[in-house]
Amino acid sequence: MSMRTSFGAVAALVVITAVALxxxxxxxxxxxxxDLNPEQVADDTYVFYGAxxxxxxxxxxxxxxxxxxxxxxxxxxxxxxxxxxxxxxxxAAIAKVTDKPVVQVYITHAHPDHFLGNNxxxxxxxxxxxxxxxxxxxxxxxxxxxxxxxxxxxxxxTSAVVPTEAVEDGQVVNFGKHELQLIGTSGHTDADLMxxxxxxxxxxxxxxxxxxxxxxxxxxxxxxxxxxxxxxxKRDFKLIVPGHxxxxxxxxxxxxxxxxLHWLRSHFQDAARQGESQAEVLFEPLxxxxxxxxxxxxxYRRSVSHLYPAIERATLNKVGAPVAR
Ligand SMILES: [Zn+2]
Numbered sequence: 001m002s003m004r005t006s007f008g009a010v011a012a013l014v015v016i017t018a019v020a021l022x023x024x025x026x027x028x029x030x031x032x033x034x035d036l037n038p039e040q041v042a043d044d045t046y047v048f049y050g051a052x053x054x055x056x057x058x059x060x061x062x063x064x065x066x067x068x069x070x071x072x073x074x075x076x077x078x079x080x081x082x083x084x085x086x087x088x089x090x091x092a093a094i095a096k097v098t099d100k101p102v103v104q105v106y107i108t109h110a111h112p113d114h115f116l117g118n119n120x121x122x123x124x125x126x127x128x129x130x131x132x133x134x135x136x137x138x139x140x141x142x143x144x145x146x147x148x149x150x151x152x153x154x155x156x157x158t159s160a161v162v163p164t165e166a167v168e169d170g171q172v173v174n175f176g177k178h179e180l181q182l183i184g185t186s187g188h189t190d191a192d193l194m195x196x197x198x199x200x201x202x203x204x205x206x207x208x209x210x211x212x213x214x215x216x217x218x219x220x221x222x223x224x225x226x227x228x229x230x231x232x233x234k235r236d237f238k239l240i241v242p243g244h245x246x247x248x249x250x251x252x253x254x255x256x257x258x259x260x261l262h263w264l265r266s267h268f269q270d271a272a273r274q275g276e277s278q279a280e281v282l283f284e285p286l287x288x289x290x291x292x293x294x295x296x297x298x299x300y301r302r303s304v305s306h307l308y309p310a311i312e313r314a315t316l317n318k319v320g321a322p323v324a325r
Contacts, residue, residue, distance in 0.1 A: 033060045033154045034081075034089035038097060041247050042200040042239055044070045044178070046097065048081075048090065050113070050244060052213050052294035055082075060154035061147055062086055064113040064243055067204055068094055069197060071176030074103030078195055078204045079243075080117030080126075082147060084158040087120025104175065106182070107163050108206025108243065109189045110135035111216075112143040118161035128163035129184050131191025136162045167193065185232070187225025188215075188243075194232070201238030208232060211245030211253035214290070214299035215260055217306045222265050229258045245294070260290060264300075268308050272315035278308050 038046035048066045051059040061082030068090075069076045075094055080087045091102065107115045107128040115136060118126055128136070140160025148155045169184030183194040188207040195204040207216065208228050233254050242253040271281045282304050286297055293299075 034062055034086050036062075036086075036089045036093040038068070038093055041241065042197075042202045045197065045200055045202050046070075046094075047241055047247060048093070049246070050081075052245065054295050054298060055113070055147065055150040057152045059151075060086070061113060061116075061151040064111075064207075065241060065245075066090060066114075066117070067241055068102075069175070069178055069180075069200075069202075070098045070100060071178045072100075073175045074100045076175050076178070076180070077102055077105045077121065079108055079114045079206070080105060080121055082113045082116050082151065082158075083155045084117065084119035085154055085156075087117030090117065091120055104173075105163075106167070106193060106195055107132055107136075108193045108195075108204070109191060110140065110143075111189065111207065111219075112147045114206070114243070115140075115163070116144055116147060116155075116158050116160060118163070119158055122161060125165045126161070126163040127165040127167045127182075129168070129191040129193050130166045131186070131189075132193065133163050133166060135190065136160055183232075183235075185228040187221055187223075187228040189219040190221075192228065196235065196237060201236070203232070203235065203237035203240045205232065205240055205242050205253065207243035208257070209240060209242035209253035210257050210260075211242040211248060212256070213244040213294040214296045215257055216299060217264075217303045220261075220306065222261055222307070225261060226258060229254050229261075260293070263287075263290065264303055264307070265311065268304075268311040269315050271308075272312040278304060278312070281308055 036048050038048055041047050046068050050062050050064040053059050053063055055061050055063060066081050067078040075098060102124050105121045105124055105126040107126060110132045144158055144160045167182050171182040173180050177199055179198040181196040181198055183196060185192050185194060185208060192206055192208050194206055194208060233251050239247055239249055240253050241247045282301050286300055290296060
């Protein structure tokens, strides 16, 4: 490339960037990145379904489900998506459904696809578990800059806004006729909030539940997660909205997540007993039941790096341990 061409290309890029930045502040531009159409799943209750994909420049990071409940007291939002522009697009789409203002946000957990839209909700209380607030404070900025790398321009103007209001397990809050029970649990991360709308029976499960999409495990504690799934199964709900994948009128998202995590662990234990290295485990084919999940085998391979070393150590220690006296 000659100097002249390269200078011309740079100049053109500067112009394009300037135009994009000017346009970027408007909601119309936000809608250009994020074409958000809420799907009504129950009375007053809507979900923006995320793409069943990994983060990419094409999906702009919109891979998780976000939701809202329209009440007489205003709109309650559950999770804010991956970026400022996504949050703005949410608000624009909500405004097409109701003229009620957004009055409350709840964040299920501090993963970037679920809370980095907080920038667009700084005028309302943002509730989360204390562990979520800590995690957002400690690694939020790193999560945001990592997502810039994975998603690109749609992230501009996004910073990690730490939730402003600590909530606790068992807390009951009322908005209009909607009675919301806040359920504090963990296992997918150190702090996972679920919101159960007692009025409609809709359970917003966050990433405790995945449906037809492989669960992510970067901060997982498998035992704790299984306990959370078992406890959730016993709850009285009419519809479950998972963090990723379609809503379900039965416990399918809970059962599927539990079965997958169970398989993952026993598969890793078997591999460790057979002396398989991490590299060997990485490229094993998945059984058909799991191979058909969205984002496989990529998510499985990430789980190998998250979970296999510890399971391998624990398994080998057990094999090599002296008999207890
Ligand atoms: Zn997620």
